[in-house]
Every structure is written in structure tokens, then in C-alpha cells.
Amino acid sequence: MATNTTASPTGTRLPRDEDHPLIFERGAAGASAAWLPPSDVPCVDPAFAFGEDAVDTAGPEIPEIGEMDLVRHYTRLAQRLFSVDANFYPLGSCTMKYNPRVNERAAAMPGFARLHPYQDEADVQGILELFHRLRLALQEISGLAEVTLQPAAGAQGEMTGLMIINAYHRSRGENRVKVLTPDSAHGTNPATCTICGRQACTVKSGADGRVDLKDLRDQVDEQTAALMITNPNTVGVFDEQIAEIAKIVHARGAQLYLDGANMNALLGIAKPASFGVDAMHFNTHKTFSTPHGGGGPGAGPVGVAEHLRPFLPVPQIVRRENGTYGWDEDRPKSIGKVRSFYGQSGVLVRAYTYIRALGGDGLRDVAEKAVLSANYLAARLRHRFEMPFPPPYAHEFIMVPRFAGSDVTETDIAKRLIDFGIHPPTMSWPIHHCLMVEPTETESLDTLDRFVAAMLTIADEIENDPERVRTAPHTQPVRRVDEVSAARKPNVRWRPQ
Amino acid sequence: MRYTQITQEQTSRMLTAIGAASVDELFKGISHEHRARGAIKLPGGLSEPELMAELESLSGRNKACSDDEMVCFLGGGVYDHFSPTVVNDLAMQSAFLTAYTPYQAEASQGLLQLFYEFQTLVCQLTGMDVANASLYEHASAVAEAVQIACAATKRRRVLMSRAIHPDAYRVAQTQTYEQDLELVPLPIDGGVTDAGALGAALNEETAAVVVQSPNFFGQIESVAELADLAHGAGALLIQSADPISCAILKRPATLGADIAAGEAQPLGIPMAYGGPLCGFLACREAHLRRMPGRIVGMTRDADGKRAFCLTLQTREQHIRRERATSNICTNQGLLATRVTIHTAAMGRSGLRQVAQLCVNKSRYAAARIAELDGYRLKFAGPFFREFVVQSDRPVRNVLDHCQGRGIAAGVPLGGWFPELKDCFLIAVTEKRSRLQIDALADALKSV
Numbered sequence A: 001m002a003t004n005t006t007a008s009p010t011g012t013r014l015p016r017d018e019d020h021p022l023i024f025e026r027g028a029a030g031a032s033a034a035w036l037p038p039s040d041v042p043c044v045d046p047a048f049a050f051g052e053d054a055v056d057t058a059g060p061e062i063p064e065i066g067e068m069d070l071v072r073h074y075t076r077l078a079q080r081l082f083s084v085d086a087n088f089y090p091l092g093s094c095t096m097k098y099n100p101r102v103n104e105r106a107a108a109m110p111g112f113a114r115l116h117p118y119q120d121e122a123d124v125q126g127i128l129e130l131f132h133r134l135r136l137a138l139q140e141i142s143g144l145a146e147v148t149l150q151p152a153a154g155a156q157g158e159m160t161g162l163m164i165i166n167a168y169h170r171s172r173g174e175n176r177v178k179v180l181t182p183d184s185a186h187g188t189n190p191a192t193c194t195i196c197g198r199q200a201c202t203v204k205s206g207a208d209g210r211v212d213l214k215d216l217r218d219q220v221d222e223q224t225a226a227l228m229i230t231n232p233n234t235v236g237v238f239d240e241q242i243a244e245i246a247k248i249v250h251a252r253g254a255q256l257y258l259d260g261a262n263m264n265a266l267l268g269i270a271k272p273a274s275f276g277v278d279a280m281h282f283n284t285h286k287t288f289s290t291p292h293g294g295g296g297p298g299a300g301p302v303g304v305a306e307h308l309r310p311f312l313p314v315p316q317i318v319r320r321e322n323g324t325y326g327w328d329e330d331r332p333k334s335i336g337k338v339r340s341f342y343g344q345s346g347v348l349v350r351a352y353t354y355i356r357a358l359g360g361d362g363l364r365d366v367a368e369k370a371v372l373s374a375n376y377l378a379a380r381l382r383h384r385f386e387m388p389f390p391p392p393y394a395h396e397f398i399m400v401p402r403f404a405g406s407d408v409t410e411t412d413i414a415k416r417l418i419d420f421g422i423h424p425p426t427m428s429w430p431i432h433h434c435l436m437v438e439p440t441e442t443e444s445l446d447t448l449d450r451f452v453a454a455m456l457t458i459a460d461e462i463e464n465d466p467e468r469v470r471t472a473p474h475t476q477p478v479r480r481v482d483e484v485s486a487a488r489k490p491n492v493r494w495r496p497q
Numbered sequence B: 001m002r003y004t005q006i007t008q009e010q011t012s013r014m015l016t017a018i019g020a021a022s023v024d025e026l027f028k029g030i031s032h033e034h035r036a037r038g039a040i041k042l043p044g045g046l047s048e049p050e051l052m053a054e055l056e057s058l059s060g061r062n063k064a065c066s067d068d069e070m071v072c073f074l075g076g077g078v079y080d081h082f083s084p085t086v087v088n089d090l091a092m093q094s095a096f097l098t099a100y101t102p103y104q105a106e107a108s109q110g111l112l113q114l115f116y117e118f119q120t121l122v123c124q125l126t127g128m129d130v131a132n133a134s135l136y137e138h139a140s141a142v143a144e145a146v147q148i149a150c151a152a153t154k155r156r157r158v159l160m161s162r163a164i165h166p167d168a169y170r171v172a173q174t175q176t177y178e179q180d181l182e183l184v185p186l187p188i189d190g191g192v193t194d195a196g197a198l199g200a201a202l203n204e205e206t207a208a209v210v211v212q213s214p215n216f217f218g219q220i221e222s223v224a225e226l227a228d229l230a231h232g233a234g235a236l237l238i239q240s241a242d243p244i245s246c247a248i249l250k251r252p253a254t255l256g257a258d259i260a261a262g263e264a265q266p267l268g269i270p271m272a273y274g275g276p277l278c279g280f281l282a283c284r285e286a287h288l289r290r291m292p293g294r295i296v297g298m299t300r301d302a303d304g305k306r307a308f309c310l311t312l313q314t315r316e317q318h319i320r321r322e323r324a325t326s327n328i329c330t331n332q333g334l335l336a337t338r339v340t341i342h343t344a345a346m347g348r349s350g351l352r353q354v355a356q357l358c359v360n361k362s363r364y365a366a367a368r369i370a371e372l373d374g375y376r377l378k379f380a381g382p383f384f385r386e387f388v389v390q391s392d393r394p395v396r397n398v399l400d401h402c403q404g405r406g407i408a409a410g411v412p413l414g415g416w417f418p419e420l421k422d423c424f425l426i427a428v429t430e431k432r433s434r435l436q437i438d439a440l441a442d443a444l445k446s447v
């Protein structure tokens, strides 16, 4: 799409969106925000070093801009963005809690940030000890026998867990091709089944949002490698049938995998291992306060029960007999390597810092306040917003807004919330037309009450001034964005004119 | 307690509103039996001074790479490059740090624009048509590129050079095994992929040929020649590329690659013991709808004003579920932000200057070391930023000796490549001074 242009007073042409041009539309050839030293060794002509044919004499078209304008450009972009630091962010399933500053301070310490992954183990004993302590802490929190810190995010944790389960079945001479996921499962669960060469099969949920045990019994068989379940589940309720579910799954030799995205509601309350879980992942960027960074990075440590330990990925962090820490590669039954180097080290430092700051009791307080806050919001909103599942809820809940004679959608409500400075809840998942609200434990009662007030105001508007809701947001640098045309005629990069 | 703000008195009021007698009652969906065993037996939380003291102490027990403590000649996928101060400051602004994936376009224009800039920069660096908004790291980018190639060609055989980063090879092994894809290693000859062996291994089942250039040993591969061979058999050529070398060497698309996958760490990302990093993936337009992960597109708002949003989401797991192109959800957004700002700060000439300094300094270092008794360059071909040294003395002794002098001299190669057990890999970035390089040569000499 060509940018519309208009003549500027000085005769040069400015893009019409001159208030927020792209970096490629700014700057001037020869400008720079970097000063590098001159070469203190002899200069080598690239054409001589690599041959004429190999060299690009012009180089890639990268913008050139001075430091002042660079700062202004990216400062302004940061201002056009909702974030946990500035906005209540009740995005269900994503656990947008406060990201403590001490975590950032810790990760930036030179002894963590300035380590090369191939430094000798003797020179990195501090970070290795931290990893080992984190491994033990996650084992304690889950009750599982062993944890690997390698996976890069929840989805990679799922892949790792499923591969471990596949390897376990193979070690018993079985090749099980099916993996069951409830219809309310997060999209990564079925997608992971495919990545792992398995067939994803859907298990129905009952009207109460819990797994339909009859459907589960009908589907689980000798071809079933695992059931991937989320508990508390994605509609925000604890499935008290979990022990029964484990029994049904295990009776057919299948494994129970827990998507740990919702661990925030379980911390210190119950341990997945006691439910009969064989393998699970954590999302450090949900449960352990590592920042989401506008999409990442995360980390997805995986815990497994005793019988799955031999299949964990390499390398594993270990404490050696002489008291030093190191990486163990000698695991002959391991599924192999799932990520480069040793995982998302800097993210793991943050997760460790958080767990140490809170301790065992503090973690339990997290779960209690998260669940209390969600139930409070639900209780205050029930009379205006339909909630398909009965309370009590875990750390999040679902509402399906319906207003008699109104065609206002959940999207409209979500967009209208933006005008109140509140980030919308998760929309349209795990059931149609829903909003999934997860306040987390770190919000004050004042903020929760302001959310209630905003939602009630919107409910009134839907009845009295629906156009206001339908055309929201009204306060942002752009109005409703046309996502349909974006997908129809994709423009995913700027091109030199 | 720490980080929670709701007081005891407020808790009672909230419970009243809920109609519950206690917080415990809210957990009644979990049986007593499970709750009875729920307590986490970890030490109590630390006060902030205690916490910081503990972390300082753990951090202090690592030898950070710095001119005073440990001069870094380590490479192999993560490099000690310079990044302007302003980059870290801008990237760590709290909105970038604490936003989620920009699902809500109207409340996320800043970040969406930034990712659009990132995608464009990746395209400019690789010469490709389209790019996504980041993947976990180099290895997962390569693994995803393999998926694209298999889907595009409907073939199941992948030829991968042994001169690619060993972690990328191993991760591909883990993943292709589960999917019943055939992964065939291409042997190394003289430090580069053996083109003759490639010719023999290619057949009508081959989906992709995967090479890295500069490869794991720093050597430049004949990508154009390998691409011709691959294309002759109807296979795609996937090049794992280094973004700094792309500033002065011909880019993957120019060389005939169909997909470029790589690691953007050299563009402003701290080494941080190997993570978080930033994988990138770019390809020809034809493969756009097979791309994994988030992609940002340019569009218009209701007033016709330029706007950005996540696009082509029907490729992704949250819509397409088991038929998604990948299971990736969380990516490396904050690192993509850093890479974008760093690249803009450097500009074309800054990047070219960095690349030129890497060439100058690595060649100077190689020449100094090659003239020492008992050391020689293992491979004769042109190299970028890093090179392999063969030593008459045991590699472990050599590296230990240098370490004692505060120099991390290189990465031993024997663990991955038994035939190179007397070799190590030295990387020289623009940050290494002539004095440091001379000190490295002195240290090697005095082993």
C-alpha cells in the first residue's frame, strides 16, 4: 500500500501519516546513532578477502538516523501501547501480573547478562547454582520428580512433554498415535500434537465446563498416548474430577499431561503430582512474573514423574558429588535437545528472583488473592453480564455478554474498555462470544472496583447509546482497525519507493 | 504480602460481596485430600536487601565477559558485539517490557509498527520478500524453515549440512524424529559442506537443503552453487545467515536461497548465557501463508488512516489448532524490539563498519596465531568473524592457560566433531582491540 503524500511547505514530500512515520521514512543517509572506533589493525578489502562475487558493495537498505530522532521515534511508539505498568490488563489465560523491578535488576547484573554460553563451567558456577535451585523449587511446587529448564516457552514445553511421553511409550514397545485434548484446550495443545506427529482428538466438555467423563471413557484407548488437560481449566473452573480423569487415562496406559498455564491458581494450594499428573509445563511469563515483552520471551520448564525422568531433554543442570554444578549430557534415553544452549537463561534468573522474593507462603498468597479477585469481579458483574458457568471460579472467569434487542458484540465491549484505559479481556475463546477476565493477584481493590464501574457503564451504554460502544475506541491514535483487508491483501513489510 | 495489595480488611469485604465465608471456600473444587498436601516447602520470602545480596553473590560467582575480567573470543552462535547505550534504554521502556502480544490493535499501534519495522529490517538484511515477527532462536528458526519446505514441496527428506550450528542440527533431529521426516547429514570437506556429497544425496524425495553461511566454523559456503544443485532436484535451499555478515556479503535471496533463518543476537542482544535470543525467519512471497508465528500487516483504520495489526492469523494455533503451521504462541517480542532499535541506531553504514571491523580483526588475529609455533589455521577458505585453530598442544591445556590470564580464548570443537578434537574456534568482533588480540597470541605462545 503506497503511503499518501502531500507537499510540505519546503517542497519535500511528507507521508500523510507524518505524526508517526516508519523508521524508513525518517532520517537521512549519513546520519547515525553509533560511534565506532577506527580500525586499529590493517584494513582488509572484502573483495580481496571473499572474492568479488561474494561481496555486496552497496549493502542492505537500512535507515540512518541520528540519536535524538531515534530516541523520539521509539519513545513515541512506546507511548502508543497499553502495558501492565500503565493499564489494568485482565487478559484471561495470560496472567498479566505485575513484573517486579527487582527481577529486571537481577537479570541485568553483569554476572548474568554478560556470560557467554560456552564459558567454562568453572567460571559460571553462580548461574548454574541458581538454575539448580530453580529446578528444585519447581519440583517442590509441582510435586514432580524432575524438572528441565530448557524449553523456550509454554508451547515448546508442551512439545517437550509430549515427546517425553512418546519416548516412554516407545520404550515399552508401543507406538501410540492419538492425543486427547478437551474442546476448551488452548490452541497450542492440538497444534503441539501435530508437531509431535500425533493425531489430536477432541474430548467434549459438559454444560458445566468440565470434561465429559463418558466421552473421555469412550475415546481413551490403547492407541492413546496422553490426555492434555488444563486445570483449573480454560473456562476458569477447577475440575474436581481430575483424580478420576487420571484414573481413566492411566487404566489404558495413557499419560496425563497438564498444561500449567493456570498454575497461578494452584500455587501452595495443591500440587499437580497429587492429581496424578505425569508431565506438565510451567509458563514463567505467567505464573512467575517474568515480563511478556510484547509477545515474549517466556520460558516453559517441564516437570515429569519418576517413570519419565530418563527421557528428559539434554543438557540437565546437576549438582555433582564434589559440590560443583554442571550440565549433564549423559542421558542415553533422552529425547535429545529442544533448544539451543541452555534455555532462556535471563528469563529463568527473573523467575528465580520472584520465587525467592515470595517464598512458600508468598506463593500461596498469590493463588489466594488471584482467586479472591476473580470471584469478586464475577460477583459484582453477574447481575448485568451472563456467566455460563456457576461459581466459584478459579483465577479467571468467563462472561458471555447478551443484551436484549442489541447487536453489540463482545468485540465492541472489548474496544470500549480501551477508552477507560483498561486492556480488554481475552475475546472469543474458549467459547464463542465470550470475554475471559483474569485480574491476577497484584491489583488493588481500587483497580478492581474501577473495572466494575467501567463494565457497568458500558452495560448502560449498550442500552442507551449503543453506537458509542459499537464505534469504540474513541481515545486511541487510530479508530477501529480493518483486520479483514489486512489479511486479504497482506502488506507485511515496507518497500523502498 | 509482597506484590499483593489487598488488605485483610478488604479481603473480608470482598468475601462478603462474593457471599463466601472464607478464601478457603473458593477452593472447594479441589478436594481436601489434595489440598492437605498442597503446601510448598520452600524457605520464607526474602526482604529486598537480602534478595539483592543473594543475587549479587550468585552473579559475583560468574566471570562476566569484560575487558578487566574475561576477554571474550568465544563465538559459535552468540557473540560479544557492541550495542549503543541508547538501545538498551529505549528497548527496556516499561511499555515494551510489560505489554502482551498486540492482539488489540487499537491499543497497541506502537508495538505493531515496531514489529512491522522488524519484519522489514529482516527482509532488507536477507533480501527476502517477507518475514515474521520472531521465533525463539536460531535452532527453532531452522526447524520451522524445514517445516515450510516440507509443506511447500510435499516431500519428507531433508539434507542438512554438518557445518550448521550443532544445536540447530540436534534440535532438528529431535523434531524430525517425531514427525517421521528423514534427516540426512551432509558431510564437511575442508570446513565447508561437501558439494559432491550433496549432489549424490539429492533425489526427488528431497524437500530441502539446509546450509549455514558463514557456517559454524566461520567459513563462507558456496551457497549459490548449493542452491543450484538443490533447485535442480526440486528442493528448496534454506540458508541460515548471520545478520552482520549480510551487511557486506551477498544476501541469502541474492545467492538463490528460498528461505533465510537465523539468529539476530549480534544485533544488540546481550549474550546472557545463551538466552533469551531472537530467531528470525524470512522467505519468498510464495511461502508467506506457510510461515509460523506472528506476522504484522499494514492496513487502515475506520477513518482511512494508516494502521497496523496482527495478520494472517488463520495460520496460527489459536485459530487453526491441529492444522496450524506451527504451535508457537509466545515468541521473542522484546528481543525483536531490541534488534529493531539497535539496527536503526547503527544504520547501514554503522552495520557495514561493524562487519568490516570483524573482517579486519579476525584476519589480523588469524595471521598472528598462524605464525606461532604449534598452531595453524585448520581451514583454508575465506572466513567471517571466526576461524578454527588447530593446536599441537592439548586443547584443554591451551584454553585453561588462557583462562588463567583472563582470556576466554575459544570454543573446543572435539565434543561435537571428534575429528576436530585438536581444534578450537576463535571469534573476533569489533570490540576486540589489537592489544587484546596480541595478548591472546602471547597467551597461546606461552602455553
Ligand SMILES: Cc1ncc(COP(=O)(O)O)c(C=O)c1O
Binding pocket: A093, A094, A153, A154, A155, A156, A186, A188, A189, A230, A234, A259, A261, A262, A283, A298, A299, A300, B328, B329, B330
Ligand atoms: C492455556 C494456555 N496453554 C498454553 C499456552 C502457550 O504458552 P506460550 O505462549 O508460553 O507458548 C498459553 C499461552 O497463551 C495458554 O494460555
